[in-house]
Amino acid sequence: MTGKEEAYDIRSILGQMREEYWQALSEEEVQAREVLECLVFTLGGERFAFETQHACEVIRVPKLIRVPAVQTLIAGIFNLRGEITAAMDIRPMLGLAQPEIGAGGRVVVVKSEQFATGILVEAAHGVQGLCCDGFEPAMAGGAKRFVRGHFNEQDGSIILLDMEALLAAPEIVVGEG
Secondary structure, three states, X not given: OOHHXXXXXXXXXXXXXXXXXXXXXXXHHHHHOOEEEEEEEEEOOEEEEEEHHHEEEEEEOOOOEOOOOOOOOEEEEEEEXXXXXXXXXXXXXXXXXXXXXXXXXXXXXXXXXXXXXXEEEOEEEEEEEEEHHHXXXXXXXXXXXXXEEEEEEOOEEEEEEOHHHXXXXXXXXXXXX
């Protein structure tokens, strides 16, 4: 072998080693940043989210039929592909303001182990990966029983709801609230 061939081999080996090093670092960075996939929406003028595993779909607000003698939490019922589904306004449960649900309003259909229901929201912003590095747990008490905490994002705070606690609340079940 000549000196040029040896130098070439060393450079290619060093180049390959450098690539592997930087690739390993970027893989570690991705693994270190745990991300929670959430549906982000607006309630009471604030941004909220919950994990996508609880979401079925997001639809435009359909014609809601008021049902007499049910708690005010249920804004009405609607037909969702042959299934009668309740649309709930959970803002009072969370102690939030109740601005009018306008043209941007949506119904987020969620599911629990027992049932599926719709939650009226002022706007749906879609699915977003929220970095757990910026997560702060909530303090217990009051309406906070439905809040797991909040994410500090660049464009503001996003409150993470505890959908399991919310959907298991006695206020949600017809005849118990």
